[in-house]
Amino acid sequence: MHRFDVLIVGAGPAGSFAAERLARGGASVGLFDGRPPGEPKACGGGVTSKALKAWPHLLDAVGRTIDELDMYSPSGKHLHLKLDEPFAVYSRIAFDTFLRERARKAGAKVFSEKISARGFKQIDESWIVTTQSGAEFSASWLVGADGANSAMAKKLAGPLPPAEMEVAFGYRAPLPDDGNAATVVAFLPSWVGYAWAFPRLDHVSFGIATTQDAFDHESLDKLLWDFMVSYYESYGCRAGDPGSMRALQRVRALEPMQIWKAQQSTEGDQIRNELKKSVEAYAARIPGLAPRTWDTRRACGKGWVLLGDAAGFADPVTGEGIYYALRSAELFADAYLTGKPLAYEQRWREDFGRELQRASQMRRRFYGNFWGAPFTDRMIEFARGHRGIRKVLGQLVAGDQGYTDLKRKLARSALKPL
Numbered sequence: 001m002h003r004f005d006v007l008i009v010g011a012g013p014a015g016s017f018a019a020e021r022l023a024r025g026g027a028s029v030g031l032f033d034g035r036p037p038g039e040p041k042a043c044g045g046g047v048t049s050k051a052l053k054a055w056p057h058l059l060d061a062v063g064r065t066i067d068e069l070d071m072y073s074p075s076g077k078h079l080h081l082k083l084d085e086p087f088a089v090y091s092r093i094a095f096d097t098f099l100r101e102r103a104r105k106a107g108a109k110v111f112s113e114k115i116s117a118r119g120f121k122q123i124d125e126s127w128i129v130t131t132q133s134g135a136e137f138s139a140s141w142l143v144g145a146d147g148a149n150s151a152m153a154k155k156l157a158g159p160l161p162p163a164e165m166e167v168a169f170g171y172r173a174p175l176p177d178d179g180n181a182a183t184v185v186a187f188l189p190s191w192v193g194y195a196w197a198f199p200r201l202d203h204v205s206f207g208i209a210t211t212q213d214a215f216d217h218e219s220l221d222k223l224l225w226d227f228m229v230s231y232y233e234s235y236g237c238r239a240g241d242p243g244s245m246r247a248l249q250r251v252r253a254l255e256p257m258q259i260w261k262a263q264q265s266t267e268g269d270q271i272r273n274e275l276k277k278s279v280e281a282y283a284a285r286i287p288g289l290a291p292r293t294w295d296t297r298r299a300c301g302k303g304w305v306l307l308g309d310a311a312g313f314a315d316p317v318t319g320e321g322i323y324y325a326l327r328s329a330e331l332f333a334d335a336y337l338t339g340k341p342l343a344y345e346q347r348w349r350e351d352f353g354r355e356l357q358r359a360s361q362m363r364r365r366f367y368g369n370f371w372g373a374p375f376t377d378r379m380i381e382f383a384r385g386h387r388g389i390r391k392v393l394g395q396l397v398a399g400d401q402g403y404t405d406l407k408r409k410l411a412r413s414a415l416k417p418l
C-alpha cells in the first residue's frame with residue numbers, strides 16, 4: 001500500500017491548487033482524477049479579476065482576457081460595460097491541465113484514476129482509498145475536491161436536496177472567422193438565472209444557468225438556441241465554411257443583439273443549421289446552498305475536508321465557483337501546514353462564507369421584481385444612465401463588489417450626481 005500525508009480526490013481547480021500548495025509546504029500528496037483525457041469539465045471558464053489579482057500566475061494559463069461586456073436585461077435592454085479590471089475566460093482543459101501540472105511540478109503524485117463511491121474508509125487515524133483499478137493508498141487526511149456531485153460530500157457531510165443545486169447546460173460553438181466575438185451576459189426572461197456567451201481561443205461557450213426546481217429543459221433549450229442564433233446574426237455573422245470551427249463568417253461590424261426574439265430570416269435558419277452540425281452540448285450541476293444551510297453544513301471533520309464545489313462553495317446568484325475552489329484550497333493548505341487543519345472551518349466561514357450566505361439570501365430579490373419590473377431590468381436601466389451604478393456593476397462582474405454591501409453601494413452611487 002502507498003502511504004501519503006494527504007490524499008486528494010479530484011484534480012479540478014480546488015484539488016490541484018491544494019495539492020500544489022501542500023506539496024510546496026513539504027506534505028506528501030497523492031492527487032486522483034478519473035476524468036477521461038480530452039473531456040472538459042462543463043464550465044463557462046470565466047475567472048474574475050479578483051481571482052487574477054489574488055493568483056496572478058493564472059494569467060500564464062492559455063486563455064483570453066475580456067475587458068468589455070455586453071449585458072442584456074430580461075426585456076432586452078442593452079448595456080455595454082467597459083471593465084476597469086478585465087476577467088479571463090479559459091478552456092477548462094487548458095486551465096485544469098495548467099493547475100495539475102503545477103501540482104505535479106511542486107511534488108504531488110498525480111494519478112489518472114477514479115475513486116469509486118465506496119472506495120474510501122477510515123480505520124482509526126487512517127484513510128484507506130481504493131482506486132477503480134484496485135490499487136490501495138493510505139493517508140491521515142482525505143480531501144474531497146470531487147466537484148458538485150461529490151460522493152465524499154454525500155457520505156461525510158450528507159446529501160444536498162435538489163433545490164440546493166443549480167443546473168447549467170450549453171454548447172461549445174464555432175468562433176466567427178475573424179476570431180472576434182462579443183462577451184455577453186443576458187438575464188433570462190421568466191426564469192431565475194442568465195445566459196452567457198464567452199468567447200475562448202478556439203470556440204464560443206454558450207450556456208444557461210438556472211435553478212433545478214424550475215428546470216424545463218425543452219423551453220430553456222429553445223431559448224438558448226434563439227439566443228445563439230441572434231448572437232451570430234446581430235454580431236454580424238452568416239453561415240460560411242460548413243462544419244469547420246470557422247463556420248461563421250463575419251459580414252458586418254459588431255452591433256447590440258436583438259435578444260430573446262427568434263429570427264425567422266433565411267440567414268437565421270442558415271446559422272441555426274450550421275450550428276446544429278458543429279456544436280458540442282454539455283450540462284452539469286452547480287451547488288446553490290440555501291441561506292440556512294450555510295450555518296449548518298460542515299466542510300471538515302476528523303481527518304477529512306471538502307473543497308470547492310464538493311463543499312457547496314459557489315455563488316448562489318451567478319454560479320461562479322472557480323474563485324471559491326481556489327480560495328478554499330488555499331485556506332485549507334495554510335491551515336494544514338500550520339498544524340491546525342480543523343481551523344479551516346472557521347477560516348472559510350470568515351473569509352467568504354458570510355458573503356456567499358448573503359448572496360443566497362439575495363438571490364430571490366436579485367431575480368425578483370423591483371418597482372414593478374425585474375430587478376435586473378431596473379439595474380441595467382439605471383446603469384445605462386448613471387456612471388456610478390455602471391461602476392458598481394463592473395465591480396460586481398470583476399468579483400470586487402460583494403453582496404453584503406451591494407444595496408448600500410448601489411443606493412449611494414444613485415444619489416451621487418451623474
Ligand SMILES: Cc1cc2nc3c(=O)[nH]c(=O)nc-3n(C[C@H](O)[C@H](O)[C@H](O)COP(=O)(O)OP(=O)(O)OC[C@H]3O[C@@H](n4cnc5c(N)ncnc54)[C@H](O)[C@@H]3O)c2cc1C
Binds near residue numbers: 033
Ligand atoms: C455549465 C457551467 C458553467 C460554469 N461557469 C463558470 C464560470 O464561468 N466561472 C466560474 O467561476 N464558475 C463556473 N462554473 C462553476 C465551476 O465550474 C465550479 O465551481 C468549479 O469547477 C469547481 O471546481 P472544483 O475543483 O471544486 O470541482 P471540479 O472542477 O468539478 O473538479 C472536480 C474534479 O473531480 C474529479 N472527480 C469527481 N469524482 C471523482 C472520483 N470519484 N475519483 C476521481 N476524480 C473524481 C472530476 O473528474 C473533476 O475533474 C460553472 C459550472 C457549470 C456547470
